[in-house]
Amino acid sequence: MNAAAPYLPTPMRIRHAVRELPGVFTFRFDVPGGFAFRPGQFNMLYVHGVGEVPISISGDPTIPGELVHTVRAVGTVTRAMEPLEAGGMLGIRGPYGSAWPIEEMRGRDVVFVAGGLGLAPLRPAILGVLAQREHYGAVTLLYGARSPTELLFHHDLTRWRGRFDLRVEAIVDRAGRDWRGPVGVVTKLVSDAAIDPEDAVLLCGPEAMMRFVVGELRRREIPDSSIWVSLERSMKCGVGLCGHCQIGSTFVCKDGPVYRFDRVAPLFFTREL
Amino acid sequence: MNDLEQLLRTHPFCRGLAEEHLATLVGCTTNLRFRSGEYLMREGQSEDRLYLLRQGRVGLELRQAGGESVCLETLAGGDVLGVSLLTPHAAHLDCRAQETVLALGIDNGCLIQKMNADPRLGYAISMRLLENTYQRLSRHRLQSLDVYR
Numbered sequence: 001m002n003a004a005a006p007y008l009p010t011p012m013r014i015r016h017a018v019r020e021l022p023g024v025f026t027f028r029f030d031v032p033g034g035f036a037f038r039p040g041q042f043n044m045l046y047v048h049g050v051g052e053v054p055i056s057i058s059g060d061p062t063i064p065g066e067l068v069h070t071v072r073a074v075g076t077v078t079r080a081m082e083p084l085e086a087g088g089m090l091g092i093r094g095p096y097g098s099a100w101p102i103e104e105m106r107g108r109d110v111v112f113v114a115g116g117l118g119l120a121p122l123r124p125a126i127l128g129v130l131a132q133r134e135h136y137g138a139v140t141l142l143y144g145a146r147s148p149t150e151l152l153f154h155h156d157l158t159r160w161r162g163r164f165d166l167r168v169e170a171i172v173d174r175a176g177r178d179w180r181g182p183v184g185v186v187t188k189l190v191s192d193a194a195i196d197p198e199d200a201v202l203l204c205g206p207e208a209m210m211r212f213v214v215g216e217l218r219r220r221e222i223p224d225s226s227i228w229v230s231l232e233r234s235m236k237c238g239v240g241l242c243g244h245c246q247i248g249s250t251f252v253c254k255d256g257p258v259y260r261f262d263r264v265a266p267l268f269f270t271r272e273l
Numbered sequence: 274m275n276d277l278e279q280l281l282r283t284h285p286f287c288r289g290l291a292e293e294h295l296a297t298l299v300g301c302t303t304n305l306r307f308r309s310g311e312y313l314m315r316e317g318q319s320e321d322r323l324y325l326l327r328q329g330r331v332g333l334e335l336r337q338a339g340g341e342s343v344c345l346e347t348l349a350g351g352d353v354l355g356v357s358l359l360t361p362h363a364a365h366l367d368c369r370a371q372e373t374v375l376a377l378g379i380d381n382g383c384l385i386q387k388m389n390a391d392p393r394l395g396y397a398i399s400m401r402l403l404e405n406t407y408q409r410l411s412r413h414r415l416q417s418l419d420v421y422r
Binding site: 146183187192206208 | 420
């Protein structure tokens with residue numbers, strides 16, 4: 001980030017564009033000088049003449065020369081991004097926000113709980129943990145998606161399933177008979193998983209899904225202080241000045257998006273926020 | 274202690290159940306095995322057993338027009354199938370083993386008779402069924418929100 005001009009994006013060229021799912025795409029940018037970030041942080045992506053949106057970084061933190069963003073086309077700006085291919089340009093400023101507690105949870109068992117596109121902000125954390133696998137206990141990924149064809153990062157899931165040091169469980173809301181895995185919601189995986197109060201649980205997905213998962217974790221007597229969530233709010237400036245993303249006394253762009261749950265639990269269940 | 278009693282004791286549904294109640298349940302329980310593709314229940318048939326699943330996955334399926342089935346949820350080892358025991362109805366879904374399934378089948382008629390004879394057993398079983406039903410309702414609510422759309 002350019003501290004002197006915090007709103008000035010840096011033009012970056014797309015090296016590789018992948019259509020992950022209908023309406024979901026991944027851009028890889030070459031960053032010859034490196035792009036240091038911490039898993040969980042986001043960038044503001046600017047489409048020239050259209051607008052700017054906050055997008056989580058979904059790349060590997062151990063590959064500093066590459067920046068990766070996975071985007072769902074849902075609004076004016078992201079729809080304008082969707083047709084871009086390799087060679088296209090975007091303006092990028094960041095990284096912003098807080099990060100998953102990769103260092104803090106060393107020595108503990110780690111459970112990642114992702115729903116839908118929520119796997120994208122968790123991907124750097126998963127890759128970061130796997131890069132230093134010996135520093136963690138058992139590592140589990142519980143992932144819920146809408147249907148078997150809407151599982152994100154299919155290639156990663158297949159690769160991760162092949163590892164002996166990572167347990168991967170995927171569940172889908174609906175499936176035909178050709179799907180051999182479990183059907184239902186991700187809270188079912190949480191209720192069936194071996195999770196202890198000492199484990200670190202990293203949670204990302206639609207807010208309704210996260211509320212149900214937190215309810216299940218509390219039922220399992222997992223303390224709020226062992227849970228981290230990534231919140232999503234309308235972020236504009238990215239540096240805690242404009243107030244668009246304010247909930248209660250916190251600015252999601254600056255103090256979040258990753259929070260230890262005990263610090264935002266009252267806000268999480270306040271209807272007006 | 275016989276094998277059935279041991280199997281009942283280790284199933285999550287029976288966790289915390291009094292010793293005498295476990296012994297009572299044994300008389301209503303059969304150890305069952307279903308091959309992949311076999312049905313534990315069919316839509317429209319009466320639910321005459323409460324299944325405590327020990328191992329293997331069961332799909333709760335709804336047949337659509339044209340005969341195509343949609344799987345609404347899967348249950349597996351540790352789960353309970355047939356929770357409408359207290360309000361007997363015909364099964365409204367097909368319950369099909371997706372792999373080899375091991376289960377304890379508790380005869381509903383026998384169980385209700387024993388629950389009526391011993392209200393403490395009746396309360397203990399009813400509370401477990403209620404908890405199970407609430408959990409399933411909660412999952413269904415989240416599912417119906419279609420949050421990943």
